[in-house]
Amino acid sequence: MTSIDPAEIAKFEAMAAEWWDTKGKFKPLHMMNPVRLDYIVTQIAAEFGLDRNAPRPFDGLRILDIGCGGGLISEPMARLGATVVGADAAEGNIAVARLHAEQQGLKIDYRATTAESLLQDDEAFDVVLALEIVEHVAEPAEFVATCHDLARPGGLVLMSTLNRTVKSFGAAIIGAEWVMRWLPKGTHDWDRFITPEELAQMMVQAGLAPVDRRGMVFNPITWGWSLSDRDLTVNYAISGRRTV
Template identity: 45%
Template sequence: MLDKSQLSADIAKSNQDAEIAKFDALAQEWRDPNGKFKHVLAFNSTRLMAIENAIAVHFQRDLNQDIPFQGLNILDIGCGVGLLCEPLASQGADVTGIDASGHNITLAQRHAQKWSIKVDYKHCLAQDLIGNEPQYDVVLNTEVIEHVDDQQLLVDTCCRLLKPSGLLVMATLNRTLKSYIVGIIGAEYIMKYLPKGTHDWNYFVKPQEITSMIAPHGLETITVEGMSFNPLTGQWKITDKPDVNYLLYALKTTD
């Protein structure tokens, strides 16, 4: 006699295994330097290097050590699939990565689990952490604010989650004519590095606007670095011109 309950259980397990295999494959695909996300990975590699250097300088850590960020609590708001979280965790930091996309969090969790990297991934919004989580030594908010309607609320939340003397890292696109030409026309329509409609130029944020938004929370901008792309070599580099992509670093001077 056919055991319908056992059959249903077997089908459910088969579907679950297939789903897990799909997420594992996607998690690996995101990190394939020759795959369809290779331009994102090249961008992230340069951005990660800049962020690591900034954290090391701010907290007087030696990047030549095996785990230079041991003892630091880092929050990555809008972590995506964990491209920043995992290398920072591998350097000893206690990393929490949050994202509004449950799909992204699943991919991140699957990859971290496979490589035994400890990251606390959460499917939530930044404001969900207010009052529930300890404050952080470093708060990262990279390539998120230009997709958010209430930009002031996001910045307010970042500031509230940061410890006194902590480091805030904001990475986004400047609202300039050059950023429209390079970041939208070039990246989305000509080179097709990003899907059309990924960005709305009106949501790009000038560095001085972020500086104004963080000031009421006792934060002051330390420095702003630009990022530029060479389409001939496919390489990104850090520059002193923040007219398209940039990273802004800020210190929290008060409670």
């Protein structure tokens, strides 16, 4: 079985060369990335009792970045000391990620593969990151269960995605795709967006205990992003600990 939706993979394969272009099709991700990274680092440090201000706070942690794209999160995780496996079903993404990591002098184990294949190979991780991917897979609940299985007991699974609200339709589709044209039309399918409550329930059913959820909010006046305890209406992140 696989969670891969070939049509969704094709969308991102077509944009692979632009992953590290801060003014290209992935501009929204580059803008959001510092806030997204701050959430990830804070959650991992808290769950594992680490000092996030240490030179290499994630030394000794094995982290999987599933759906890693061009490596926007894999690279900072490696700089923080983690042993990183970056996996993506789109071979074009992996080629770009490998080249960029090499140029940066970073050692990252990039693989053109799926979460299910990693599980079949008995891979296990302290942290599983699944960022902006669950809304693109064929069976979200099965994908969440696979992420659970890839985490070691006591491990952490972090996901970020888009809420299914009127506001998210306006921001992610009308704004980002139709008006600003940051992304090609059709990159997102609003019907596939997942509410925080739905994703939390998928986690619980898979054996993950949700420990935190946070909104990532764009301010059109300051043209910047921030984390929010209250506003999860568009982009949000959720983390869960493997309990069984």
